[in-house]
Amino acid sequence: MYPVKIGICGLGTVGSGTLNVITRNQAEISARAGCEIVVAHIGARRGADIDGIKVSTDIFAVAEDPDIDILVELIGGTTVAKDLVMAAIAKGKHVVTANKALIAEHGNEIFEAAEKSGVCVAFESAVAGGIPIIKAIREGLAGNKIEWLAGIINGTGNFILTEMREKGRDFSDVLQEAQDLGYAEADPTFDVEGIDAAHKLVILASLAFGIPLQFEKVYTEGITKISIEDVGYAEELGYRIKHLGVARKTDNGVELRVHPTLIPEKRLIANVNGVMNAVLVQGDAVGPTLYYGAGAGAEPTASSVVADIVDIARSLSADPKHRVPYLAFHPHALNDTPIVGINEIETAYYLRMSAEDKPGVLSQVAQILSDGGISIEAIIQKPPATLAEHVPLIILTNRSLESRLISAISKIEALENIAGEVTRIRVESLG
Ligand code: HSE
Numbered sequence: 510m511y512p513v514k515i516g517i518c519g520l521g522t523v524g525s526g527t528l529n530v531i532t533r534n535q536a537e538i539s540a541r542a543g544c545e546i547v548v549a550h551i552g553a554r555r556g557a558d559i560d561g562i563k564v565s566t567d568i569f570a571v572a573e574d575p576d577i578d579i580l581v582e583l584i585g586g587t588t589v590a591k592d593l594v595m596a597a598i599a600k601g602k603h604v605v606t607a608n609k610a611l612i613a614e615h616g617n618e619i620f621e622a623a624e625k626s627g628v629c630v631a632f633e634s635a636v637a638g639g640i641p642i643i644k645a646i647r648e649g650l651a652g653n654k655i656e657w658l659a660g661i662i663n664g665t666g667n668f669i670l671t672e673m674r675e676k677g678r679d680f681s682d683v684l685q686e687a688q689d690l691g692y693a694e695a696d697p698t699f700d701v702e703g704i705d706a707a708h709k710l711v712i713l714a715s716l717a718f719g720i721p722l723q724f725e726k727v728y729t730e731g732i733t734k735i736s737i738e739d740v741g742y743a744e745e746l747g748y749r750i751k752h753l754g755v756a757r758k759t760d761n762g763v764e765l766r767v768h769p770t771l772i773p774e775k776r777l778i779a780n781v782n783g784v785m786n787a788v789l790v791q792g793d794a795v796g797p798t799l800y801y802g803a804g805a806g807a808e809p810t811a812s813s814v815v816a817d818i819v820d821i822a823r824s825l826s827a828d829p830k831h832r833v834p835y836l837a838f839h840p841h842a843l844n845d846t847p848i849v850g851i852n853e854i855e856t857a858y859y860l861r862m863s864a865e866d867k868p869g870v871l872s873q874v875a876q877i878l879s880d881g882g883i884s885i886e887a888i889i890q891k892p893p894a895t896l897a898e899h900v901p902l903i904i905l906t907n908r909s910l911e912s913r914l915i916s917a918i919s920k921i922e923a924l925e926n927i928a929g930e931v932t933r934i935r936v937e938s939l940g
């Protein structure tokens with residue numbers, strides 16, 4: 510059978526990993542694809558010398574190359590990468606990309622162009638690295654109404670939180686290590702401020718709920734304000750702090766939010782550590798399902814890139830109309846369910862404040878919460894350190910509307926006996 514020819518653009522962590530996996534596992538990959546998979550052209554701006562493979566420093570030469578069937582975009586970013594992908598589509602080439610920012614921000618336009626050209630755009634490696642979560646939701650759960658999904662979908666962030674909890678390490682040291690290990694984005698603020706997780710969440714939510722990609726509507730909070738103190742108090746209360754992406758269908762629409770979250774430590778997902786990712790998906794028929802694996806790194810991500818290449822190679826002889834839709838639902842069947850604003854969501858909350866150590870303060874705080882219709886689930890008050898005027902007061906609330914909680918927090922912060930800001934972290938039971 511005619512060999513399928515691949516052009517890889519970008520020879521960084523994932524590009525090199527992809528080349529290694531294709532070379533090492535050539536026999537298995539070709540046997541699964543039903544044809545030989547050949548890397549025929551590499552686009553690398555700094556050049557490279559690889560035996561038997563044509564290399565261009567102009568990555569657009571790969572899109573123009575008439576020999577190439579599938580262009581693999583691994584350069585990242587949303588400007589040149591978008592032009593490259595659109596150029597490949599215009600030339601009738603199939604595209605595999607690991608670029609979550611590109612899909613989350615420009616996917617609607619890219620899929621429309623691909624549909625017109627009759628080509629595939631595959632992006633398994635864009636979400637949760639080596640976990641085949643796109644395929645699981647798009648195909649494996651096709652019989653379900655998906656109710657919600659929640660995931661640890663940034664390996665760098667999870668690595669940082671794990672090292673802080675287990676070894677008491679400093680945030681910036683761990684981030685540097687994640688960069689050295691090739692986990693972090695080119696701009697690591699994408700990891701620690703939740704932008705990378707938001708990109709991935711948007712993609713998962715589209716697949717789960719049949720809504721267009723709407724990156725601009727995700728509520729995003731990073732992990733930079735998480736302190737060792739909060740990690741410790743959370744443990745005392747029986748929780749772990751994880752950076753979670755949550756997409757949930759409610760009567761009001763779809764919630765799309767990324768933020769630090771307290772999760773009961775008995776949940777499997779609370780025990781997902783290091784660079785590992787995990788996504789919990791709740792379907793009405795299947796119930797809860799959990800997908801776990803390496804969320805970043807050269808070969809785990811390459812594993813998903815190669816799976817997409819094999820999928821496309823297998824489908825080359827099929828009528829494009831019979832391919833699995835890009836976003837799980839057929840383009841004409843996407844719906845316009847609104848995205849719920851963060852003030853309208855309902856969760857439980859962890860609150861930490863610094864209270865003056867004298868009678869009546871706790872009752873004032875409790876009264877404000879009670880007036881706001883917010884009930885208290887647990888309280889920890891630490892004894893004062895010698896001569897300390899303020900003591901940490903930690904409160905776990907029951908579920909409340911976010912807007913009510915925000916209003917209660919501003920009243921608590923205005924109390925004379927409370928110093929500084931109240932720390933607030935959302936709590937999800939995920940049960
Ligand atoms: N920077 C990303 C992460 C890479 O840490 O999860 C994988 O998308």
